[in-house]
Amino acid sequence: MILRLALLSLWNRRGTALLTLITIAISVTLLLGVEKLRQDARDGFFSTISGTDLVVGARSGSLPLLLYSVFNIGNPVSNIRWSSYQQIAESDMVDWTIPLTLGDSHRGFRVVGTSDEYFTHFRYGRQQNLSFASGTPFDDLYDVVLGAEVARALGYQLGDKVVVNHGLGRASFSAHEDKPFQVSGILEPTGTPVDRVLLVSLQGYEAMHLDWRAGVRIPGMQITADQARERDLTPREITAFMVGMKSRINTFHLQRSINNFRAEPLQAILPGVALQELWQVLSIAERTLLAVSACVVFAGLTGMLALLLASLNERRRELAVLRAVGAGPGRILFLLLFEAMLLTLLGSLLGVLLLYTLIAGTQNWLALEYGLFLSLEWPGKTQWLLLGAIQIAGIVAGSIPAWRAYRYTLADGLTPRT
Amino acid sequence: MTDTELKPAILIKQLTFAWKRQTPLLSINHFILARGEQLFLQGPSGSGKSTLLNLIGGVLPVKSGELTLHGSNFGKLSQRRRDQFRADHIGVLFQQFNLLPYLSLIDNVILPCRFSSKRAAAATQRSGSPEKEAHRLLQRLQLQEMLKDSPPVAELSIGQQQRVAAARALIGAPELIIADEPTSALDADTRDNFLDLLLSENRENNSSLLFVSHDQSLSHHFDRVVSLNEINQRGAA
Numbered sequence A: 001m002i003l004r005l006a007l008l009s010l011w012n013r014r015g016t017a018l019l020t021l022i023t024i025a026i027s028v029t030l031l032l033g034v035e036k037l038r039q040d041a042r043d044g045f046f047s048t049i050s051g052t053d054l055v056v057g058a059r060s061g062s063l064p065l066l067l068y069s070v071f072n073i074g075n076p077v078s079n080i081r082w083s084s085y086q087q088i089a090e091s092d093m094v095d096w097t098i099p100l101t102l103g104d105s106h107r108g109f110r111v112v113g114t115s116d117e118y119f120t121h122f123r124y125g126r127q128q129n130l131s132f133a134s135g136t137p138f139d140d141l142y143d144v145v146l147g148a149e150v151a152r153a154l155g156y157q158l159g160d161k162v163v164v165n166h167g168l169g170r171a172s173f174s175a176h177e178d179k180p181f182q183v184s185g186i187l188e189p190t191g192t193p194v195d196r197v198l199l200v201s202l203q204g205y206e207a208m209h210l211d212w213r214a215g216v217r218i219p220g221m222q223i224t225a226d227q228a229r230e231r232d233l234t235p236r237e238i239t240a241f242m243v244g245m246k247s248r249i250n251t252f253h254l255q256r257s258i259n260n261f262r263a264e265p266l267q268a269i270l271p272g273v274a275l276q277e278l279w280q281v282l283s284i285a286e287r288t289l290l291a292v293s294a295c296v297v298f299a300g301l302t303g304m305l306a307l308l309l310a311s312l313n314e315r316r317r318e319l320a321v322l323r324a325v326g327a328g329p330g331r332i333l334f335l336l337l338f339e340a341m342l343l344t345l346l347g348s349l350l351g352v353l354l355l356y357t358l359i360a361g362t363q364n365w366l367a368l369e370y371g372l373f374l375s376l377e378w379p380g381k382t383q384w385l386l387l388g389a390i391q392i393a394g395i396v397a398g399s400i401p402a403w404r405a406y407r408y409t410l411a412d413g414l415t416p417r418t
Numbered sequence B: 001m002t003d004t005e006l007k008p009a010i011l012i013k014q015l016t017f018a019w020k021r022q023t024p025l026l027s028i029n030h031f032i033l034a035r036g037e038q039l040f041l042q043g044p045s046g047s048g049k050s051t052l053l054n055l056i057g058g059v060l061p062v063k064s065g066e067l068t069l070h071g072s073n074f075g076k077l078s079q080r081r082r083d084q085f086r087a088d089h090i091g092v093l094f095q096q097f098n099l100l101p102y103l104s105l106i107d108n109v110i111l112p113c114r115f116s117s118k119r120a121a122a123a124t125q126r127s128g129s130p131e132k133e134a135h136r137l138l139q140r141l142q143l144q145e146m147l148k149d150s151p152p153v154a155e156l157s158i159g160q161q162q163r164v165a166a167a168r169a170l171i172g173a174p175e176l177i178i179a180d181e182p183t184s185a186l187d188a189d190t191r192d193n194f195l196d197l198l199l200s201e202n203r204e205n206n207s208s209l210l211f212v213s214h215d216q217s218l219s220h221h222f223d224r225v226v227s228l229n230e231i232n233q234r235g236a237a
């Protein structure tokens, strides 16, 4: 009975109630949205690399090594010798390795020299392999495979010619225009930095640099693309390599022996641990964002509180009538609490609905523009916890006007003074 | 002594009441309302009439003295029991704003039946259902045209609203009706008409009526007239 009255009374004030509902809905959308963004960005971040047990490079600190080898950010301080790489790759404990050579670029995207192992062993996300949207891995010396974002942004298709720039600068004038590459394959989008690289073979990388020393063309030396095919194209150096172990148990053992490598100073990092460290740095921003959206929810509930309190004055007569026909103060208390609960619940529901509509609407755009993959899935544990917390906060906020109404009905009795 | 004197509708003995930290407003040695009696309690504005009705209605707690309704020591009941007693046995009429704007005419009238199964049962026994009893009462109170159109209650004139409120107080035939200046917002003609209807319906129910007002000119409608200042020792002092 009292529920029906509460609903009718609220419906009678549907204008202000709707405003409250919208305020709550927007704040809930914001809070859950930020939380979702945080979680999916985190998931995306931790899925940039998986299935790789160690990343090895010159000794420079784990964050720089992670950044330049996995995220294609920053520059390596120095390279590692081919012989060192060979020695480690042939270890009994090692299942596979993926060599990486960096240093050149193409119109702002990095060019990475690697081997076929990249396409068979590199994994991201939930142990997913790379797959081709079209074409094949590189076969010819001058073949290049494009990440999805590179192909999309530059409008490249299979068979197109690509000239690699020497160095990482966007405005580099020293191009390897004498040895153009041909697009042999384009990868499917992964939502990882792989989308933004051009992949060539180590030999192709070496061929480009036969007539170069220390970043400049060797004067008077000119080796054509076809002449290069006759040369020994075994690289002298690579920048880094990824290692897959035969058995995970040996990972620390191998890491230790790489870190103590005799011939040159090397460093091996566990990518999971390094990602964790990097995320710690980033999570300050993440937490700030969450705190800000919690404040928005607070503001939303304060709005509800203000509206409930304001309406209370007009409702003193209504409450006196209910009191006169036999409603006890307890029922009046319940009436107002129920109203706050209902508003919070409906507001949250509306907010969740709004959020999913927003995600569904912007999903593709976010993935394309920012490489951010938002999943349309049922709210997770954190989301439920947040929703629960909002409910409780709503009830707490509602208990203030409820308590005042309770006091009013006791003081007013049957004669509300206004 | 007759039976009505043994168990009167209202019996007050040595009742005192003070609002917070003030000198006592009410101090009533003896007051009685017999069963079926229609009493006019007159007193100037601010003399404590509404406060007394709040005590009798069980909204304010009786802290000192005795208040007995139909033989039950009402003043000593818990708040919850007093609320239920009010729902079951007392019809309340205010000066103004008696109706809930979001309920229909009929729903406003049957509201007490929703809080009291006793009054719902009484209404059903009389007319078949609370709704039918509401119809009957509204007809008796000359609101039959309103029943046809059933406009939002806020669109009724004040005189019509007060008649709807009277129907609400009367439904389920509660033993006691307390009315706090229900005619003060009405003009002279509507007022007399309203009083006639209220009093005759009340008499038909065999209910007692305690009607308070500052307006002495109404007194001729009633069985008995009492001035609050006469029975209130504090007022007399």
Ligand SMILES: Nc1ncnc2c1ncn2[C@@H]1O[C@H](COP(=O)(O)OP(=O)(O)O)[C@@H](O)[C@H]1O
Residues within 6 Å of the ligand: A411, A412, B019, B020, B025, B043, B044, B045, B046, B047, B048, B049, B050, B051, B052
């Ligand atoms: N809720 C209340 N709190 C404090 N004082 C009150 C309250 N209600 C009434 N009073 C005081 O009690 C006195 C009598 O008021 P009331 O019973 O309304 O008189 P009447 O109905 O005869 O005009 C007034 O002086 C008023 O200030």
Ligand SMILES: [Mg+2]
Residues within 6 Å of the ligand: B049, B050, B051, B180
């Ligand atoms: Mg009064």
